[in-house]
Amino acid sequence: MKFFVLLVLTLFFSTFALTVSRSEIPEKYKWNLKDLYPSVEVFKQKRDSFEKRIGLLKQFQGKLGKSPELLKKCLDTYFDLHKELDRLMTYVSLRADEDLSNSENQKLKNETFNVARKFSEESSFIEPEIISIGEEKINSFVREYQGLKLYKLYLSRILKEKKHILSRVEEALLARTSLMSDTPYQTYSIFSYTDMPFPTVKIDGKEVYLNQAAYTKWRANPDIKVRNLVFPKFFGTYRKFENTFGTLLYSEVKKDYFYATSRKYSSCLEAALYPNEVPVKVYTNLIKQINANLPSLYRYLRLRKKMLGLKDLTYADLYTPLVKSVDVNYSYEEAQKIIENALKPLGQEYEKYLHRAFVERWIDVYPNRGKRGGAYSSGNAYDVHPYILLNYNNDYESLSTLAHELGHSMHSMFSNTYQPYVYSDYTIFVAEVASTFNENMLNHYLLTHTKDRKMKLFLLGHLLENIRQTIFRQAMFAEFELEIHKRVENGEALTGKELSDIYLKLVRKYYGHDKGICRVDDLYGIEWAYIPHFYYNFYVYQYATSLIASTHLAQKVIHGDKRDVEQYLGFIKSGCSDTPINILRKAGADLETDVPFKTTMRVFNQTMDEIEKLMNEKKK
Ligand SMILES: [Zn+2]
Structure with missing residues (x-):
């Protein structure tokens, strides 16, 4: 989910020299991370205690088939920890994005990612063990023990993978293919974004290096002469490497087939x-x-x-x-009003959450030196509320992006409110x-x-x-x-x-x-x-x-x-x-x-x- 959001929005990534430092931006335009943890010290305490509690999972390993009560206890523990981890990860990720050049915050994020890896390793026995217990026994557990009802869908989702899971030896071998399976894509990326020799063209008397970013800019130029220069030059470069690109994509498709x-x-x-x-x-x-x-x-x-x-x-x-772009300006305050009005038909509850997003500072509004580009919504802190990162620029695109990200946030807010954690994402x-x-x-x-x-x-x-x-x-x-x-x-x-x-x-x-x-x-x-x-x-x-x-x-x-x-x-x-x-x-x-x-x-x-x-x- 998060991958998807970022994919769309990195397209808007613009790297221009920003002179505004984060401290110069008024508080009301910065997100309030204190809702997650009141201070870094408290965060660290919580993370330490989380790390200790990961050890709790060990007691269940190899025993999930013993009784429905034990299975439930394991899943409760697992999802409790998972929820806490989501909150920890949200905190460090958002902090890091405020200023990517802040090494303290990067360090905090990397350390927490290591904790997450440990959690993922220590809980990795759960799904294979459920599959090996088998559908019949799991279903009878769910039937006879009311406490497991909550996990009925979760369990059936794991079990349905069974027909596509191989023997242990085969699975181990398949897992090791990851050592080489990303070669086509890695080669494609490094070649097209680093090594490929793009041409230069003369536009308005200036030499332009016609790589992907320049192409997406100039392909929209209103002057047909510019477009007719840019298109054949840009795609002509790809044509020169048709055999290489063909081999790469063919390899990728063969990988999928494998x-x-x-x-x-x-x-x-x-x-x-x-x-x-x-x-x-x-x-x-x-x-x-x-x-x-x-x-x-x-x-x-x-x-x-x-x-x-x-x-x-x-x-x-x-x-x-x-149509020629219209010169319209939307201040952030105007954007708020417009969006609240546009979404009024959705009723009071939606309106209430939307309003909270603005007054409770869920949103980090303006760009600052070192801040991550683009925009995203993060809805992983289940017990807290979603957060939005913007690089608001007072234009129509910014207004539309804010409405878009609020759509994600409201989706998270409603799902987090109405679903138990296990089905909220x-x-x-x-x-x-x-x-x-x-x-x-x-x-x-x-x-x-x-x-x-x-x-x-x-x-x-x-x-x-x-x-x-x-x-x-x-x-x-x-x-x-x-x-x-x-x-x-x-x-x-x-x-x-x-x-x-x-x-x-x-x-x-x-x-x-x-x-x-x-x-x-x-x-x-x-x-x-x-x-x-x-x-x-x-x-x-x-x-x-x-x-x-x-x-x-x-x-x-x-x-x-x-x-x-x-x-x-x-x-x-x-x-x-x-x-x-x-x-x-x-x-x-x-x-x-x-x-x-x-x-x-x-x-x-x-x-x-x-x-x-x-x-x-x-x-x-
Ligand atoms: Zn999106």
């Missing part, structure tokens, strides 16, 4: 989704539904071409903003639903409360681009991943050239190349080599499913009644107390059907209707 077959899964896709309790159908349904809705993307691309005033739309024209699959739900609500609120035409166009354009990049583009990635894994499952070998052919065919389908909608030159078949996510084992589809589910849930709340609000709150109260798909289904967003897709595409098309209306008004 683990999937070793663990007796029927496919790589099933192996990746099964541990997260996501059915294969959710994945294939995404691809099916998005393919059926490609005409909506074509409509958007035609509109884009028209709005940009282009004779031809090409792959290099996709990132430049539809929501899974990756649903994490970005609550956050992008808030972005949806914010966008809707701003649209209905602004009369300024330019601002409206900006917000509508933002919404369209978000859907293109988060839904269509990620679904295309998902389709590519599935295809290349299938090839390897069928015993086919993959070369860089073949990967480019597969990718080019997909991009051309998605962007309507053969229909004359957007021209995608052969060169852009290499784009797969630029995407690190293809090393994350069927990960990116969740960006798409999250936004589809959240758009649907936001529409229900905006246009629905009390029941729709209750259903949404039911979702954020759920933690991991059911499978992620069931939790969303109960909230009214069934990702195995076409319903949330239809809503999202309706929103997409209505947004285009709105833009066209505003553009026609101008003409009159």
